[in-house]
Amino acid sequence: MFYFFLACALLIAGYFIYGKVVEANFGADQCRVTPACRMEDGVDYVKMSPAKIYLIQLLNIAGLGPIFGPILGALYGPAALVWIVLGSIFAGAVHDYFAGMMSVRYDGKSIPDAVGYNLGKFAKQFMNVFSIVLLLLVGVVFVLGPAKLLANKIGFELDKTAAVAVWTGIIFAYYFLATILPVDKIIGRLYPLFAVCLLVMAGGLSTMLIVDGYTFFPNGIGLANVHPTGLPMWPLMFITIACGAISGFHATQSPLMARCLPDEKCGRPIFYGAMIGEGIIALVWATLGMTFYQTPEALQAVLASGGPAAVVDQVATTLMGPIGGFLAIIGVIILPISSGDTAFRAARLIIADFTNVGQRDVAKRLMIAVPLFVVGYLITKTDFNIIWRYFGFSNQTLATIVLWAAAVYLVRHGKIHWIASIPATFMTAVCATYLCVAPEFALKFDSSVGYPIGIATAAVCFVLFMLKARKTVVEVDAPDSPGTIG
Template sequence: MLYFFACVAALLLGYVIYGKTVDTVFGPDPNRPTPAHSMADGVDYVEMSPRKIWLIQLLNIAGLGPIFGPILGALYGPSALIWIVIGCIFGGAVHDYFSGMLSLRHEGKSVPDVVGDQLGSFFRQFMRIFSIVLLLLVGVVFVLGPAKLLGNLSGWTAPVWVAVIFAYYFLATILPIQKIIGRIYPLFGAVLIFMAIGLTTALIVKGYHFFPQATLSNIHPKGLPLWPLMFITIACGAISGFHATQSPLMARCVGNEKHGRPLFYGAMIGEGVIALIWATLGMSFYQGADALNAALAKGGPAFVVNDISTTLLGPAGGLLAIIGVVILPISSGDTAFRSARLIIADFLKLPQQQIGKRLLLAIPLFTIGFLISRADFGLIWRYFGWANQTLATVVLWAGAAYLIKQQKSHWIATLPAAFMTAVSVTYLAYAKIGFALSLPIATSLGFAAALVSLLAFLLKFSSKKVEKMVAEN
């Protein structure tokens, strides 16, 4: 139990200490006009209160990832919690902060333009395609997951729930942000908080032994290697590129740059706490990796969520907890499609005030999303995991480029960018969906790619070149 609360305390201290360091390095300007003021349109650029933005940002980024990912990651043992804490403080929260603040500084631009402004036109075009593909994968994953859970709770089949959820997503994508998202997310947030606190309290009150397999060794029942698989499996809650597609949505609603640290860095810390809770539940409720693996074999993470919630909180409390788990992916899936619409709109320079123009983009997006939803969920999840971490890697390099151009200490973004380069390349080289190489060869390629990327970055942004960039601007 002390191990769990120590990890939670470490995340909170990370926000107070390292979050302040990151904020100081970036240098928010409270007197600088934000896009919510200078570009207000009543649809996407709408100023909201910091409290509401924080809650919406948390719900936007906290999809199935900080629940399903940590449950699967719990198979590796308590080392999963260390990755959540370190990854969140030094990687994920830094990533989310820069994706939000760079958008805030550049007219609320979406992630392809934010990256392109820092790394060049090639990355701008690459990110336009890559981020839209990722968002479609996210939208579909966050339809299928909650549809299965709702199917278990009701007499309706999963395909019916898929249709219902898609219908909601469509409305949330085309209506002004304050009409649905701005109104119902506070209620969603209350359910989410109940879920997190209620399940943790019940685990303690009912006398479950926290982390019965108290070892940092890899205890995965199937013998899967911790490196790099755990770093891909546990993305949301540690570091997730999907968040970079969500932060610009809220950057368009922020009234003052001084709110950046709690809204972007802080929301990621909140997601880290959720991930810690579910990793702990996975390890402690079943009292062992083998038992957890057996539960997963019965119906995947959705079965585990249902089993844990109803056992710990009873039928009524369990229902609320499961609803909270359903809300998380739905409140990310709707904004995934909304972000995809805005990225395409930015590329086409198509104003979105008129609903007809929003429909022109939304209808094709949802048609493609529905077709993707017919594919195997497990396959979609694996591709999503790699694409997610690859996007996070690119955004961190973009944050490092911004800092070095501003002649500020860039290592707070450069080091996690290099590490995530190693993770993503190793996974692609090792996994069956990639090149299926041996782990030693894949690891060598991953760290070689990280070293080459770091050297290329430092060479591209050498002091003389940076001075020339500053002079030209």
């Protein structure tokens, strides 16, 4: 129990200590007028209270990542807790802060524009395509996932296939409304309540572990790899536990709230703070996986029979009873739905930014949203078993690119770049190594070959960055207008 609360305390301390370092290095200015105040349009640029934005941001970025990822990561043992803590403080929260605050400085632009301003036009075009594809996949999977869970609980006396189809249609209809309506009409009103439910669920399950007398981490707190099937910790654990430590998906969500920020000093509690909140949720579920199940083999057996959803169902029902368990499951259903709708909304805004189509007029919103949902519906008819296996890699690759863009931003503005360039280098090593050794990719190198290649790739990227940084002329009182390094 001590180590669980120690990990939570370290995350909170990271927010108050390292979060202030990040904020000071960025140079957040409370007197600078934000896009929400300067460009208010009543649709996407809508000033909201910091507390409301925080809760919306937490729900936007959460999805199923801080639950399913840590459950799978728990198979590796307590090392998962170390990655969640260190990853959240020094990588994930830094990534989310810069994704949000660069957007604030760039008139609320989406992340492809922020990357393009700092890494060049090619990076911008790549990010436009990459982000939209990723968001479509997230949106569609977050239709099918909750539809199947809801069909198991509320089937309308239909067979399983028909019940899933009905719930898919209902969720798609909700997504469409949330995508085209002003941000304060549905998202701004419902998400703060949903976020509170999410936090209560995590707190309730943790409390019941203590009340029921479970021994926390019954197999000890060693950092050795205890995965029952022998999967290597490097780099798989760092890909598996994505949203609980660092996630590129967050970079697509932060600009949504950047358009609602009342002043820049709100950036640390909203962007950095929401990632710390997600890290705590991830700690809860990783701890549940290692404590509720007395051995990694017991956890693996449930995962093999029904996946992470079966673990959530079993843990919630056992610890909180039928009613509490049902409410916990509903909370897990809300998570993907609340990320799926903002995934489609973010895709609409990225396309709007790319095509320079204003979004104040509802007809122009429909012009983008309708084709987007038609494509999304068609994708639901394909097999996602293979595609989803690439999501973790794509997610972390996006995060890596955003961290490099943040590092360049800091160089251009005469700031200390290490807070972004070090995690960017580490994540480059993770992604490059995974690309070399993962069985779903073509290379399939042995670890003796793939590991050195991955680390060497990260080293080369860092050297190239440092060489470019030395040639960059630091702009005095650098304007935040679009421009590229060098």
